[in-house]
Amino acid sequence: MFFVTYLPQAAILTFVDGPIAFVNAAMLVLSESSTLILLISKWWWLDDATVEVFDAVLVQQNQTALVSAGREIKPTGGSDPLSKLGKRLKKPFGDGLVKSLIRYVVLLPLNFIPIIGTIIFFVLNARNVGPAHHARYFQLKGFSNTERADYIKKNQGGYVGFGLACVLLNLVPIVNIVFAFTHTVGAALWAVKLEKIEASRGMKEE
Secondary structure (H helix, E strand, O other): OHHHHHHHHHHHHHHHHHHHHHHHHHHHHHHHHHHHHHHHHHHHHHHHHHHHHHHHHHHHOOOHHHHOOOEEEOOOOOOOHHHHEEEEOOOOOOOHHHHHHHHHHHHHHHHHOOOHHHHHHHHHHHHHHHHHOOHHHHHHHOOOHHHHHHHHHHOHHHHHHHHHHHHHHOOOOOHHHHHHHHHHHHHHHHHHHHHHHHHHHHHHHO
16 A cells, blocks of 8 residues: 555645655555554454453453443353353444544545644544543443543543554554554553542442
């Protein structure tokens, strides 16, 4: 994709970005390539795989009660958390793939604004990518759309920071598939931390 689309996009960006057009075009092509790879992977298998990893991390971190809200837990005595995951009771996510693609296309023209446009493009994507990694967590918590929006707003800084790290790491094509799993593990561990904080607050109130 780099060999096919880089020069045409660099030529177009030259009219608005001047001498830095070649740098912005490189960032844009990397973003496009990584997004395309992730979207195709999600369509075929990645969403299911990351849900399994997310739930397994929660079980491994003694959050079985939370996971049981979205799937059956097998009564096994083994130490492998994946072996304890049974049938899903809730179908994860839904139309996230289509929304991600539409959002990406809508924000893409920001790259025509020299320097600041590319920065805004990444930050706005980060604002959506961060909460997207907790979609399963919100589902297990049983949040309504309003509750989810309020929760994201309350933790906006954390979600933007996490999302920005994910967006930047995902710029590396192919390897970004591996990062999809490390992002999932990180998001799950963050969810565990949030659960412990919530439990601690509940104990103090009592």
